[in-house]
Amino acid sequence: MSGVVVAVSLLGCGGSELERAEVDATGRMDQAIVGGNEARPGSHPWIISLQQYGSHFCGGSLIRVGNRAESDIVLTAAHCIYDGxxxxxxxxxxxxxxSPSSTQQVVSATKTVYHPAYNPDTTVNDIAVVVLAKPIKFSATVQPVCLPWDTVSAGSPSCGQSSSMRPTLVSQPSLAEPPRNPVGLVPGEASVPAENTMMIAAGWGLTSEGGAAYSNVLLQVGVPIVGSAALARQYSSQGITIFPEAMLGAGYAQGGKDSCQGDSGGPLVAKALPGYTLYGITSFGIGCARAGSPGVYTRVSNYRSWINAQIANNSRVQ
Incomplete structure (x- = not known):
């Protein structure tokens, strides 16, 4: 599947802002992690590699659809599946x-549904579900991610957990766990992460803007939330409108760390209660890891009702 070109004044990977007055933005379907490191195997048990003809093109997140230890619904970005x-x-x-492991599960998709108000020109409502032919079974390395407003009670199913997560690493400096969130988010209050809250993006995308190949191994990077007003100002200078209710930004003012092409549709998570929670879906950006151009993510909390409706309408897990 080719990259999705968003018809707004936003520079895609490669080229200089001075080379043209009107520039294109590429949705991050073809955009890997820049400035990150290799994740510990199994530390992102909810992450999904979406593939066509055996080749990775986008990320996704496995979500819980009921009380059984399996799911047939994956969340991703609308631009990932918009062209077929x-x-x-x-x-x-x-x-x-x-090098596929023995614990890897590969399941065909039977249906995709993108948000009915998705606009490929503005990238607003960039969210979709992939409905699978059969459920993916939960295991030590495969678990659903929590969604905003998820709660946990005695006997209720868990989410956002991983048996391999540890806060620090000494013996394997090249591998890392998602960094612990210093804010200590809780359900409800965490539906809109505060500015500077540390988030974790992960994927198999490019490791540099204009790179030639995706990463074979799963990479992750920590990026702080950018306030909605600051995000809107930074993108308005490029002629791009930010919709605060539907989008959130994450990145450093100096750049250097970001998601990139090939990471589209993948998760932006933070440690919260009851577990790691999906706050964003990798959507778009100006290039990769550029100063003053944080990544833009679909704000998952805005779509909880829509997600619930897709589960009710499409999941066959009872």
Whole structure:
């Protein structure tokens, strides 16, 4: 599947802002992690590699659909599936895509549904679900991510957990866990993360703007939330409108760390209660890891009702 070009004044990967007055933005379907490091295998058990004809093109997140230890619904970005999904498969439990593990699960998709108000020109409402032919079974390396406003009570199913998560690493400096969130988010209050809250993006995308190949291994990067007003100012200078209720930004003012092409549709999470929670879906940006151009993510909390409706209408897990 080719990259989705968003018809707004936003510079895609490659080229200088001075080279043209009107520039294009590429949705992050073809955009990997820049400035991050290799994740510990199994530390992002909810992440999905969406593939066509066996090749990775976008990320996704496995979500819980009921009380059983399985799910047939994956959340991703609308721009990932907008141009068609022939021979689409979802790969769960993956780490090194070049060396599949025995615990990896590969399931075909039967249906995709993008938000009815998705606008490919403005990238607003950039959210979709992938409905699988059969459920993906939960295991030590495959678990659903929590959604904003999820709660936990005695006997209720869990989410956002990983048996391999540890706060620090000494013996393997090249591998890392998602950094612990210093804010200590809780359900409800966490539906809109505060400015500077540390988030974690992950994926198999490019490791530099204009790179030639995706990463074989799962990479992650920590990026802080950018306030809605600051995000809107930074993008308005490029002629791009930010919709605060539907989008959130994350990145450093100096750049250097970001998601990139190939990470589209993948998760932006933070440690909260009851577990790691999905606050954003990788959507778009100006290039990759540029100063003053934070990544833009779909604000998941705005779509909880829509997600619930898709589960009710499409999931066959009882």
């Amino acid at each position: 999904t022939s021979r689409l498969t979802a790969v769960a439990g993956a780490h090194d895509l070049a």
